[in-house]
Amino acid sequence: MSRDLAFGVAGVVVAAGYYRMAAAIPTSALADAVGPQGLPKAYAVVLAALSLLLVGRSLRTRNADPRPRIPDPESRIPDPRFHLLRALGMLAIGVVYIAVVPWLGYVVALAGLVLAATWYRGGVFNGQIATVAAAGAIVFWLLFVRLLGIPHPPGVWPTLF
Amino acid sequence: MPVGGRISLLALLAALAAACGGGDAEPRRVVTLVTHSSPGGGSDVFLRELVPHLARLMGGTFIVENVQGGSGAKAMAAVAQAKPDGSLFYATTPTFIYTSLLSDPSARYTDLEPLVNLFFDPEVLYTAADSRFTTLRDVLDRARTGQGRWGAANPASLERQVMEQLKQKAGVSPAITTFEGGGDMLINVLNHTLDMGAGELQEIRAQLDAGRLRLLAVVGDERLPQFPGVATLKEQGVDLAVRKFRGLAGPKGMSAELVAAWEAAVPKLLDDPVYRKRYMDNSLQPGFMPHGDYARFMEAFGAETEAFLRQSGVIQ
Amino acid sequence: MSLDELIAIVPAAFGGVTWGIFGGALPGISPSITMALLLPLTYGMDPTTAIVMLAATYVGAEYGGSIPAILIRTPGTNAAAATVMDGYAMTEQGRAGEALGISLYSGFVGGLFGLGVVVLLAEPLSTVALAFTPPAYFALGVLGLSVIASLARESLVKGLMAGVLGLMISTVGTDPVTGLSRFTFGSPELLSGIPPILVMVGLFAVGELLAESGERGWHQAAPERARIRFPSPALWRRIALPQAIGSVIGAFEGMMPGGGGAVSSFLAYNEARRWSRRKEEFGRGSPEGIAAPEAANNTVACTTLVPILSLGIPSSNSAAVLLGGFLLHGLIPGPMLFVSHSGVVTGLFAGLLAANIAMLIVGYVLMGPCIWLVSRPRPYLTAFIYALVVSGVYAIETSLFQVGVALAFGLAGYALRYFETPLLPMVLGVILGFMVESNYRRALVLSGGDHATFLQDPVSAAFLTVAALFLVGSIAGHALGARRRRGAELPA
Numbered sequence: 029m030s031r032d033l034a035f036g037v038a039g040v041v042v043a044a045g046y047y048r049m050a051a052a053i054p055t056s057a058l059a060d061a062v063g064p065q066g067l068p069k070a071y072a073v074v075l076a077a078l079s080l081l082l083v084g085r086s087l088r089t090r091n092a093d094p095r096p097r098i099p100d101p102e103s104r105i106p107d108p109r110f111h112l113l114r115a116l117g118m119l120a121i122g123v124v125y126i127a128v129v130p131w132l133g134y135v136v137a138l139a140g141l142v143l144a145a146t147w148y149r150g151g152v153f154n155g156q157i158a159t160v161a162a163a164g165a166i167v168f169w170l171l172f173v174r175l176l177g178i179p180h181p182p183g184v185w186p187t188l189f
Numbered sequence: 190m191p192v193g194g195r196i197s198l199l200a201l202l203a204a205l206a207a208a209c210g211g212g213d214a215e216p217r218r219v220v221t222l223v224t225h226s227s228p229g230g231g232s233d234v235f236l237r238e239l240v241p242h243l244a245r246l247m248g249g250t251f252i253v254e255n256v257q258g259g260s261g262a263k264a265m266a267a268v269a270q271a272k273p274d275g276s277l278f279y280a281t282t283p284t285f286i287y288t289s290l291l292s293d294p295s296a297r298y299t300d301l302e303p304l305v306n307l308f309f310d311p312e313v314l315y316t317a318a319d320s321r322f323t324t325l326r327d328v329l330d331r332a333r334t335g336q337g338r339w340g341a342a343n344p345a346s347l348e349r350q351v352m353e354q355l356k357q358k359a360g361v362s363p364a365i366t367t368f369e370g371g372g373d374m375l376i377n378v379l380n381h382t383l384d385m386g387a388g389e390l391q392e393i394r395a396q397l398d399a400g401r402l403r404l405l406a407v408v409g410d411e412r413l414p415q416f417p418g419v420a421t422l423k424e425q426g427v428d429l430a431v432r433k434f435r436g437l438a439g440p441k442g443m444s445a446e447l448v449a450a451w452e453a454a455v456p457k458l459l460d461d462p463v464y465r466k467r468y469m470d471n472s473l474q475p476g477f478m479p480h481g482d483y484a485r486f487m488e489a490f491g492a493e494t495e496a497f498l499r500q501s502g503v504i505q
Numbered sequence: 506m507s508l509d510e511l512i513a514i515v516p517a518a519f520g521g522v523t524w525g526i527f528g529g530a531l532p533g534i535s536p537s538i539t540m541a542l543l544l545p546l547t548y549g550m551d552p553t554t555a556i557v558m559l560a561a562t563y564v565g566a567e568y569g570g571s572i573p574a575i576l577i578r579t580p581g582t583n584a585a586a587a588t589v590m591d592g593y594a595m596t597e598q599g600r601a602g603e604a605l606g607i608s609l610y611s612g613f614v615g616g617l618f619g620l621g622v623v624v625l626l627a628e629p630l631s632t633v634a635l636a637f638t639p640p641a642y643f644a645l646g647v648l649g650l651s652v653i654a655s656l657a658r659e660s661l662v663k664g665l666m667a668g669v670l671g672l673m674i675s676t677v678g679t680d681p682v683t684g685l686s687r688f689t690f691g692s693p694e695l696l697s698g699i700p701p702i703l704v705m706v707g708l709f710a711v712g713e714l715l716a717e718s719g720e721r722g723w724h725q726a727a728p729e730r731a732r733i734r735f736p737s738p739a740l741w742r743r744i745a746l747p748q749a750i751g752s753v754i755g756a757f758e759g760m761m762p763g764g765g766g767a768v769s770s771f772l773a774y775n776e777a778r779r780w781s782r783r784k785e786e787f788g789r790g791s792p793e794g795i796a797a798p799e800a801a802n803n804t805v806a807c808t809t810l811v812p813i814l815s816l817g818i819p820s821s822n823s824a825a826v827l828l829g830g831f832l833l834h835g836l837i838p839g840p841m842l843f844v845s846h847s848g849v850v851t852g853l854f855a856g857l858l859a860a861n862i863a864m865l866i867v868g869y870v871l872m873g874p875c876i877w878l879v880s881r882p883r884p885y886l887t888a889f890i891y892a893l894v895v896s897g898v899y900a901i902e903t904s905l906f907q908v909g910v911a912l913a914f915g916l917a918g919y920a921l922r923y924f925e926t927p928l929l930p931m932v933l934g935v936i937l938g939f940m941v942e943s944n945y946r947r948a949l950v951l952s953g954g955d956h957a958t959f960l961q962d963p964v965s966a967a968f969l970t971v972a973a974l975f976l977v978g979s980i981a982g983h984a985l986g987a988r989r990r991r992g993a994e995l996p997a
Contacts, residue, residue, distance in 0.1 A: 032663075035924035039666055046673055049688060056502035056683040058344075058353070060946050061954045064680040064687055067942045068673070075669045082662050115715035115919050122711070122912045125895055126905050134896075141895065142888040149718060150884030164889060168896055176528070176542055178900045228541040229829020237548065237833060255541075258902035262693030291684065293691035338951050345684025366639075366950045367682060369943070372818035379816075380635040382951065395817030395839020470835070503684050 032086035039079030047072035133183020139165035225261035262294035269296035306436035306478035337363025518859035525565020533897030536566035537822035552834035557856030579710035584766030584802035591794030615800035619807025631815035644968035646941035654979035671934020681943035712918020747777035747797035755804025770798035
C-alpha cells in the first residue's frame, strides 16, 4: 500500500469518527441556525471528500507511474517498521517523565529524561552523559523554577526532609 | 572516566539534592489568595490592589497566586484540598459556578465554603453615544420588530443570561450574539453592529469617560453612585437584576473564629478612605455579605444558573 | 520628558527586551506568558517604567520566538511559525547566523515602522479597529486559510487535508455561540480549547525528535554555522520589499482585535512569495521568507498599542497583560489617556524606540551563544530539546495534561512526516479555526441567516475576493505544474 493510499484511508477513518462525535453534540435552545454541530460536520465531510480523492488518485497512478518518487524534504522516515518502534521508544521517555514527575520532582525526573534521551539517541552511556544530564537539569531548574517562577512539581522530597 | 569527572558528578548530585529540598519554612503567617485569572486579568488586578490593605488591617503576609487552567477548575481543586486553617482562599467570581456546571471538574463550587463577599461588579446595558437609540425603550421597540441585535461578552456567562432573560421578560425577539470578552463586543457596539451590549462597567469605563458610550440601564437592585441618572431595569419595568459577585471562599470546615475575624475585618476595609477611592475608581460596588448570607446567596446563584443552563439546553 | 525619566526608561527597555527574547525563545512560553511572569516585578516601579518594561518584553519576545524556529525548527511563539520553513532550511545549509541576522534586522525595521505608525497615527487609525465586524473577521480568517494553497508544496490535496484536520482541532472546547462543551469529554482542561502553541511544539519539536530517533550516533553539527552575519548590501536590497510587505501587513493586523502576530506572519510570508522574483527559493532557505514574517510580527508588537491606547481594548493576549499593567498602576487606557497622562504615553513611545535598539544589541550578543548551544553533539541536542519541550509546555497552564497533549501531537507530527504531508497547513487551521467559525456564526446570527452579509460588508467582500483570486490562481498553478511534470516525462 502506498503512503498516499494509507493516508487517504486514515483520513476517511478520522472523518467518520469525528463526524460521529460531532453528531452526538447535544442541541441547545441558545443555538444559532448553524449550531454547534454545523461546522464540525462540514469539516468531516470535506476531509472525507479530500481523503477519497487521494485514495482514488493513488489507486489510479499506482501502476501508471513507474518513475521513482522524489523524496519530500518533510519526510525523513525511510524504513517504516523499525523506525516506528524507535520513535515510540522516544515517545515513551516523555510519557514516563509525565508519570514520574509528580513523585520524583522536576529536577530528578528531568535529569532522567535527559539521560534517557541522550542514551537512546547516542547509543552510549557514560559518566560524562550522567554529568551533563544532572547539570542540565539543575540549569533548567534555575531557569524555569527560580528565574521564571514556574511551579514545576517539587516531588516528594520536601516532605521527606 | 577521569577522576575529575566523578567528583564533579558528586558535587552536582549534592546540588541536585539541595535543589529538591529547597522548600523554605516561613515563620510568619502567610495567607495565599488564589485566583484562576492570569496576572493582569480581572480578578488578579482586584486581588493585588486588595492585598496591601488587607495586610494593614489584618496583619500577616498576603500573597496572590495565579492557579490558571481549566477555567478555574484547577484553582478550585487546589483550594478544596487545602487545610481549612485560614492560609488559603479562593477569589470567587461567577466563573467558578459556570465551570462547575459546564464541565466535570474534580472539585466543584459546592466543594468550597463561601467565606464573605466584598464587592459586586456592576452590570450595565449600553449603546454607542452616536447610536439612534437613546433609551432602553428604543432598543426594545426595535427588537419587537424582529430586527434587534444584542451582544453579550461570552457565550456561557452571566451577561448572556441577562440578555436571554431580558428577551423573555420583555417579550421581544432580537438576535443575541456572543463574543470573546468585553473588548471584542465593545467594538461591535461602537461600530453600530449591535444595538446594545451587556457588560461590566469596568470594561467600558474608558469609552464611557470619553463620551463614546451611553448607559441604558443598570442590571442590579440599585442605581450606581457614579451614574445616578441611569435607572435600573426594575425601575424601567423589567423585573431582572443580577449580582456579579467578588468575594472569597475557602476549604470546607473553617473555624468560627476564622470566619468571625474576616467578618469583622472586611467592613472596616470597605470603609477605609484610601481603599475606597481606589475601588470606586475601578467601578467596583461595595457589597459585604457575612458568611451565612454569602453561603445562601451562592446556593441560590448556583441553583438559578443551573436552571438557566438546563432550560436553555446548554447542559443536560 | 526629563533626563531622569529617560535614565529610568533605557534600562527598563533593555531589561524588558532581554527578558522577552529569553521567554520568546523558550517554546511554549508565549509573549503574553513572558509578560505576565514579569508583571509582579513591575508593581513597585513608577507607571512609565513599568509599562515600558512590559512593552519592551513583547518586542523582545517577538524576535526571541524566531531563534528556535530558525535553529531547531520549533517556533518559540505562534507568530514565529511561518519563519520555520526558510529559517530552518537556511540552518541546514549552514547559514544559521545569516538567518538570525535577517530575522533580527527585519524585526528592527518592522518595529521602527510600527512605532512610527503608532506615534503619528494612533488616533486616526483607531477607526481601523472599528471597521472590523464579524463578517470582516470571518473573511480575514478565510484569507489566512487560503495561504494553505501556497504552503502545500507538491500535494494540494494533502495540504488541504492537513488544514481541515487543524480546523477540527480548533473545534475542541467551548462552543462560541451556545457555550456547550464540544469534544472535551468532560475535562475542564479542554474547556478553553487546545492552544496553538501546543500543536506547534508537538508537531515540529516532538515530531522531529521522533522522526530522527532512528538515526544513532554522535555526529556533530557543522562548525561553520557559528558565523554571525548581518545582511550584505545586496541582501539588504533583496529583503527590502518583503520587509515592507511584512511591515504594512503587520501594522494593520496589530490594530485589529483578534488579528495578532500569527495571522500577519503567514499573510506576510504569502504576499512576499507572491511578489518575489525568486519564488522557487521559498521553503528552501529564502532570506525573503524570514524577512517578511519577522518584520510583520515585530510591527504587530508596536501597532497592537493602537487599540489599547486609543480605545482601551486589548487586541491580543499580550495586549491584555499590558492592559493589566496599566490598570495596576491606576491608569485607564483609552481615549482620555492622551489627555490625562500624556507623560506616560510619551515615555512609552521613547521606551519603545529604546526597546527596538536594545533588541538589535541584545539580539546580536545572544546569537553566538545560541548557535553554540545548537551545535552540540546531536544526542545532547535531542535530549535538551526534549527537556525544553516538557518544561516550556508545562508553563502554559502549569499542566502535565498539556505536556501529554503536546506528546500526542508529536505522534501526529511523526505520522504526517511519514505521509509526506506538510505540517504548517494544520498549524494554520488550528490558529484560524476558532476565528473563522465563531465569526461565521456570529455574522449569520446578526444577519438573520442571510449569507449575503459577507458580500455586503465592504471589508469582508474585499478579503473574500482576494482569497478567491488567490485560490483559483494556485489551483491553476498546481494543475499546470502537474501537467508540465507529466509532459516532461513523455520524451524520456
